[in-house]
Amino acid sequence: MAPCTLACTGIGFSFVHGSFYYSNMQPISPESTVSTVSMEVKGSPLVLLHQHSLELTPDGKYVRWLRDHPKHPRNWSALRKSYDLTLVCLLDLFITASSTAGSAAAAQAEIEYNMNKTLATFIFVTIFLLGQVAGTILFPPWSEAFGRKNMYIFSSGLSAICCMIIGLVRPMSVIIVMRIISGLLSAIPYTIIGGSIEDMFNTRGRIWGMYCWTIASNIGLVLGPIISSYVVAELGWRWNFYIFAIIIAAVTGGLCVIRESRPALLLAHEVRKVSELTTMDSIPPPLNHDHIPDLHTFVRESLLRPAQLFFREPIIFLVAMMIAVSMSLIYIFTQALQPIFESMGFKETDASLMFIPIAIGTVLSAFTRILDEHILRRFREQGQPIKPEHKLAGLAIGGPVLALSLWWFAWTVPSAVHTSWVVPAISLVLVGYALTELDTTLYGYISDSYLSYSASATAAVAFVRALLSGTFPLFTDQMFDGLGNNVAMTVLAAVATVFCVVPPLFIIYGERIRQASKFARYSWDIQQELGKDEDDM
Known part of the structure; x- marks a missing residue:
């Protein structure tokens, strides 16, 4: 020939x-x-x-990245990665804050529209989170197939418009529609940031990347009630949404200059460039396990992938339930925390400041990330491969701390004892620390375990989290009024105590569970095929 x-x-x-x-x-x-x-x-x-810093796979059928390709997201400069991560985290922070801010807006809107408190909470809080539930199903597969950047900009820009419309219009029907759309859009940063972090960072970098994201998201949860309490008291509930519209619009401008981080799409672009340089029709296709599907395949497989992961993967199921219940505490606190401290002599607006201890606890979790670094460094010095289970120290600490802090809070607020407000406030610091540990560690665990499916895995978790977070506020008042503050918090503390069995389960049996998993095993096979050393790239 x-x-x-x-x-x-x-x-x-x-x-x-x-x-x-x-x-x-x-x-x-x-x-x-x-x-x-x-x-x-x-x-x-x-x-x-x-x-062009590309090569063929060992079987010669596909093109893949060379290790040092400058356009691979893991080889971007630290400044570029930091900017992009900061912007997407800010987006999640303020969109999350707009969700918890709905409680204070509902308290005033119920008077204007002459509705009961439960209905107002449903409109301003629950339907936002129900919209988020739908978004967690729809959007993550799109990011895996079509990229991240445009979805961030789409979410941010339309969210700002929705907030502005809610503040401007009078018909409640329009407000309901905008609140649902806002929730739908909020699922985009909420579910695909984990995928962006996996795109850009190696195993060590993902520790801090996931930490930054969790900090941003959790601070958004506690910042919303504080901002909204003062804004609603001084300017009215509509200004609550004007302010968020302005802030989110500013973030949208910054998002316009981030880079697309989906490696498969960037690789396809690089292969097209090489193909244009030769008249030979011999350039193999790019290695892309998440190829762009046709519509039928997309509907049949990609949209159903989060559901498959939730029902078929024990790790995803347990992570989803643990995160959903624990993080729903914040939405329960948006209804219950201020009345508890008002009973201790605080004004309504000042009582919202009791979310600050939770934020302080969130930041303190940085010490556990340092512990993670020490553990990983020890394994590297011993020449041992880094496994996802090696980064579960935060889970082992956070699970018991959450249970302890909730028991502490349950029995140091009226009417069990008469103590200074400082005593239960200290327990809230531990609550914030524990919630951040669970959030950071568990999301990081599924990101490390599912790699190319991390966005869909995160979507499965986010679906359950949003569903429970939207449901709990509807019966929080009835629960605390009927059982009393002490017993109601005791119920939550008991649930957190049951979750303490999960850390040893994952630490001891996690690797065995992953090896039996279709999706987790496939993701590790992909990584080995790419030939990337996770500790260096």
Whole structure:
């Protein structure tokens, strides 16, 4: 076969014992075509690929990144990664704050529209989170197939518009629709940031990337009630949404200059560039396990993937339930925390400041990230591979601390004892610390365990979290009024105590569970095939 014919028909190339092969392993005779082969190799796809920091997979069927390719997101500069991560975290922070801010707005809107408190809470809090539930199903597969950047901008820009419309209009029907759409859009940063972090950071970097995201999200949860309490008291509930519209619009401007981070899409772009440099139809397709599907495949597989992960993966199921119940505490506190401290002599607005101890606890979790670094460094020094279970120290600490702090809070508020407000406030610091540990560690665990499916895995968790977070506020008042503050908090403390069995389960049996998992095992196979050392890239 002539070399030119080989170049036009082969789909993969390799050198074996001095002979030049294409995909069906038919050799060119070195004796008869040495000079022409030499000329062909000089301009061959192999040379072009290496000139663009690309290479063929071992089987010669696909193109993949070379380790040092400057356009791979894990090789971006620290400044670029920091900027992009900061912007998407700010987006999640303020959109999350707009969700918990709904409680204070509902308290005043119920008077304006002459509705009961439960209905007002449903409109301003629950339907936002129900919209988020729908978004967690719809959007994450899109990010895996079509990229992240445009979805962030789409979410941010439309969220700002929705907030502005809620503040401007009078018909409640329009407010309801805008609140649902806002919730739907909030699922975009909420569910795909984990995927962006996996795109840009290696195992060590993901510790701090997930920490930054969790800090931003949790501070957003506690910042919303504080901002809204003072804004609603001074300016009215509509200004609550004007302010968030302005802030989120500013974030949208910053998002316009972040980069697309989905490696598969960037790789496809690089392969197209190389293909345009040659007239030979011999450049194999890019390695892309998350290829862009047709509509039928997208509906059948991609949209259903989060549900598959939730019901078929024990890790995802347990993580989803633990995160959903624990993080729903914040939405319970938006209804219950201020009345508890008002009974201790605080004014309504000042009582909202009791969310600050939770925020302080959130920041204190940085010490556990330092512990994570120490543990990983020890394994590296011993020459042992880093496993997801090696980063579960925060879970082992956070689970018991959450149970302890809730028991503490339950029995140091009226009417069990008469103590200074400082005593239960200290327990809230521990609550904030524990919630952040669970959030950071568990999201990081599924990100490390599911890699290319991390966005869909996060979506499954986010679905359950949003569903429970939207449901709990509807019966919080009835629960605390009927059982009393002490017993109601005791119920929550008991649930947190049951969750203490999860940390040893994951630490001892996590690797075995992952090995039996279709999705987790497949993700590790992909990583090994790519040949990337997670500790270095």
